[in-house]
Amino acid sequence: MSELITDFQSLPGEYQRILQLTQDIYKVSVAPLQLLVGGWSGAMVYLVSVSFHGTNQVEHCILKLDRKGKHSSADEATRHNTVISKATPEFARDHIAELVFDRIEHEGAIGIFYRIAGQSLLKFLPLSRYERQNQLKALFAKTNAILLDEWNSHVIFEQAVHPQKILHSWLGFRLDAGSNIERYLREPCGVNPDVAGLLINGRVFPNPLLYARKSEPWGWARPIDVATGFIHGDLNINNILVKFGDDQESLDGYYLIDFALFKENTPLLYDQRYLEMSYLMHAISQISFTKCVNFLTLLAVADVPDPQKVPIELAGGSAVIGAARRAFAAWVEANHPSLHDDLWGQYWLAGVAAGLNYTHKAGQPDEQRLAGLIYAAANLKRYATLFRLPMPTSVELLFDENHRNEGSSNPLKARQSKNNLPVQPTPFIGRVKLVQTIKDLIMNPETRLVTLVGPGGTGKTRLSLQVAQELLEQFPHGVYFVPLADDKDASQFISRVAQQLEVREGGRPLLENLKDYLRDRHMLLVLDNFEQLASSAPMVAALLSAASQLKIIVSSRIALNLHGERTFPVPPLELPRAENGSDQENLPENESVRLFVERAQAVHPDFTLTKDNAPAVAEICRRLDGLPLAIELAAARIKLLQPQAILSRLDDQLKLLTGGARDLPTRHQTLRNTLEWSYNLLNQDEKILYARLGVFVGGFTFEAAEVVCNPDGRLDILENLTALVNNSLLRQVETPNGVPRFQMLETIRTYALEKLTQSGEMNAFRARHGQYYGDILLNQAGLQIYTANALQWLNWFDQELDNIRATLSWGLTSPQGVQLGAGLVFILSWFWYRRGLFMEGLEWTDQYLAEPVIQNSPSLRAWVLGASGMMALWQGKQGMALSKLQEAHSIMQELEDGRMAATTQMAYGIAFINMGRDGDARPLLEQSNQFFKETDQPYFHALTLVHRGNIELGLGNPEQARAFHEEALAEARAINESWLISFALNNLGEVARAQGQFNRARKYYEECEALLHTTGDRGDVARFVHNLGYIAQHEEEFELAESQFKKSLAMFRRLGNRRGIAECLAGLAGLKAQQGQVERGAILFSAAESILQVTGGAWWPADRVEVERNRVMMMTALSPDAFAKARETGEAMNMDQAIAFASNEP
DSSP states (O other): OOOOOGGGTTSOHHHHHHHHHHHHHHTEEEEEEEEEEOOTTSOEEEEEEEEETTSOOEEEEEEEEEEOOTTSOSOHHHHHHHHHHHSOHHHHHHHBOEESSOOEEETTEEEEEEEOTTSOSTTOEEGGGOOOHHHHHHHHHHHHHIIIIIITTTOEEEEEEOHHHHHHHHHGGGGSTTOHHHHHHHTTSOOOTTOSEEEETTEEEEOHHHHHHOSGGGTTOOOEEEEEEEEOSOOOTTSEEEEEOTTSSSEEEEEEOOOTTOEEEEESSHHHHHHHHHHHHHHHTTSOHHHHHHHHHHTTTOSSOOTTTSOGGGHHHHHHHHHHHHHHHHHHHHHOGGGHHHHHHHHHHHHHHHHHHHHHOTTSOHHHHHHHHHHHHHHHHHHHHHTTOOOOSOEEEEEOGGGOOTTSSSTTOOOOOOBOOOOOSSOOOSOHHHHHHHHHHHHSTTOOEEEEEOOTTSOHHHHHHHHHHHTGGGOTTOEEEEEOTTOOOTTHHHHHHHHHHTOOOTTSOHHHHHHHHHTTOOEEEEEEOOGGGGGGHHHHHHHHHHOTTEEEEEEESSOOOOTTEEEEEOOOOOOOOOSGGGGGGGGGGSHHHHHHHHHHHHHOTTOOOOTTTHHHHHHHHHHTTTOHHHHHHHHHGGGTSOHHHHHHTGGGHHHHSOOOOTTSOGGGTSHHHHHHHHHTTSOHHHHHHHHHHTTOSSOEEHHHHHHHHOTTSOSOHHHHHHHHHHTTSSEEEOOTTOOOEEEOOHHHHHHHHHHHHHHTOHHHHHHHHHHHHHHHIIIIIHHHTTSTTHHHHHHHHHHTHHHHHHHHHHHTTSHHHHHHHHHHHHHHHHHHHHTTOHHHHHHHHHHHHTSHHHHTOHHHHHHHHHHHHHHHHHTTOHHHHHHHHHHHHHHHHHHTOHHHHHHHHHHHHHHHHHTTOHHHHHHHHHHHHHHHHHTTOHHHHHHHHHHHHHHHHHTTOHHHHHHHHHHHHHHHHHHTOHHHHHHHHHHHHHHHHHTTOHHHHHHHHHHHHHHHHHHTOOTTHHHHHHHHHHHHHHTTOHHHHHHHHHHHHHHHHHHTOHHHHHHHHHHHHHHHHHTTOHHHHHHHHHHHHHHHHHHTOOOOHHHHHHHHHHHHHHHHHSOHHHHHHHHHHHHTOOHHHHHHHHTTOO
16 A cells, blocks of 8 residues: 555544555655545544645545445446536536545445636635634535526425425435434434434423324324425535635525435435534533533524523534524525415424434534434424424433532433432423523522511422432432421421431530531421421521521511511412414413423323313313412313313302312312312411402402401401412512512412302302492593593403493492493493403393393483493394494483483494494484583594594595594594594594505504504504505515405404405405405405395495405406306305415315
């Protein structure tokens, strides 16, 4: 063999053989000029000088030395030439480095020499050599453009591919039984490769190996359309050669090398994600592994992690990733916007494959392989979130940063520590951030004592144990748990602590021996259930004073009130959101739901969370306030009852929630026992106030408690409220207006009402509660909601909504209550409208209308009819609304109640407008408008002006309409009430739209939409969004128009407004027709007209112009027979079918 230059003689032996073979086969001498890559991944890249024997030729080349993959191609030249032949000539010239020799291979090592035709290689460097953030961002963005816009400019789509099949096409043999990935999961990770989920730092992630191998774990996942073409297959940071211009900003050359794993007709995007993984592996090798994991898990939450959460060492890397992803997002939007979800899904799947490929690399350090696995899991979770796939409920621990020794070669190996912490029979669920916050608090050098306070059943004990478990390594002299629940004598406290630490008396006072024992020890004590030993608090202070390195966590229903104590209120578990559909796709990750499912499976192993039972499970967790004990007791009933049956029995939850595990303390075996434990800690006055406070629902103020609960003035409300807060039976919360507010968990309130009933005071205090809120509504709120103070009062309504509902319920229990309620529903009708609570308002008004007291009192009936009629009107039930409002107006005329007669006359006229009967509406609005002007009621005067403008627009008088609206707007601005201003603006927009002044209309609509978003209004926002859809359509922004119509449609569905639904369907119909789907548009158009006809309504004037324009367009494009057939099909649809049709659903 030929001799190597000295600088090469320090290379690994297999690399030296490669160089010697090259020199002998090709009769050359190879000399190193510069080491470009130093081999952190095993590869080495040099700039070399090659001298050809027998000639004067010398050439500079790039030499790559690497270890051959088991399945890589041995014929580099053939593969390289294939790439060149299939690429365009321009791409091959500009981006593929030339081979100087065929690939040299020996004993698993390979050597490849490259040149770049016509260019000096001096300034070309592998991407791995670049560190400046702006250069890396440019390189990653450029990579996306080169791969997609140039190399795969004629991308081909494969339709309806299951995600598991896509992963298999990238990973192939790496998924085989007994593969490197499987073996790595088994050892050293200790994870079953077939487990569905992985627990990483307390969060659930799908197991990427299982999902890549099998289709079953994907459940109902739909197939996606897949972009296919050429992929490099090994696009790491050493396989891209790059040169920047003299300014170091502009890219002056970009070349790909090493096509050993090239494939064609393969799903794209793998190269981008493998490059990202390669770059991340390089970046994270320079920081602690714990920070690495925290960063990788952030990738499951957002496309680009929140910069505030990214470790400072990875801030630049995160920005580079962000640049790459923004480039991909721009490509999707520019080229395939309708495939947005599918392409992003393919992007996340490519990340899964890239991560698993790194886990497959058996020669890499365990931490890098684990990082690849976590990266894969994070990308798979991102995919699951995008396509609303449930998280697995069967999980095994993969990594926990708190149970890990950073110095260990095993990423999961923990260090033993002295402790007596009891082993828990069930896994700890959720509360990751809470645990971290408490850990940070106790480890703060300024903190010595942390007291976890909360009502019984919130999981204080379990939380303190979890925190202690995760802090074992921080306290070299141990972590010790001291159970105090069975101790009622304060003198037993020191004995109990000494017992756990095995400290004896030895002829001296035990306290002194204990202080001596603790004095020089760095130790953590966990004092559990301290509330009944409150008088022992000074002894806790004595221990802390004696031992400077001692720290203590206390769990208690009351604080110790010691100097330096940090009190930490323990909240219930995170609750599922109560929005439409229970946000089902995220339920499996919700803390409360996870606890329910895990505990249910303990008694019924076959129990799983399904589409059918998930809403009931979510509602159970909400009804039980997220209290861990209550949820566990409810889950135990799964053995005999389905979730729906458990939910139906929760009205008597104190009876239902029994039968806790027998090895639990007695106080935790039933919910009643837990509450009795807290109740018995109260004095007599505190017990009386606690029971009376049960009449409040959703919270109350100090003033409300004083008025409602202290009729004889005997109770000291301030002192007793403070005691109830200190005993964790009440929570004090801050409000935006700064007024303190108190809240009682519903489970605790249930027990309070039971005690109130036993005292015989239930009826009296329900009445006081109803009268208190009724008085505020009638004598304060009712006068202010039509003024500049409206928002302040609407916010008060929001805050007190549960108490208002309780007041209305109480009102139905007596004749006096019904009389009060009749006035309340009329006042509340405006609140229900502003907040979009149409269905609730109609239900309450109909309940009151059915009461005999209302039937027999014309004035009361008129009040309730007026409210009920407006609720029906706002739901699009025009016929019902007209009938009720007409009757209300007639009664008020007979009673000669001028103000109410004008108000109902206005409402009666509005009903006519909604039905398209503008001529009938005109005299009614003229008269009511005049009355409000003469009686100096500017709010209602401006309101009726707007409706007069609507009438004129409907009658074909747009300029008169504009004049009315402008006059109304001026009055509204003088009153300074946001909704009234927006109402006038919107209708000015309607006039402009009807006249074809679309830019002007859009400005009006956008201003009023912005106003209402700041005030929390929901009643009108749906219509404004719908109007903006038409503007977008006229501006030929069709995607935006479709988005606006569908957004508005969803809002109207939530409101139960059938008329609004019809309007949105009509908008979508015209949009489809304009985009060439004329027949589909005609079907939807007919369905919309049919739905509107059922409501008894008519199109708004501005919409009439749009509707007629669309009708003419469709009738012109279709033959009479085709239009008639489309009309017949649309008329046969019910509302749900029409909505599904509009959404392109089957």
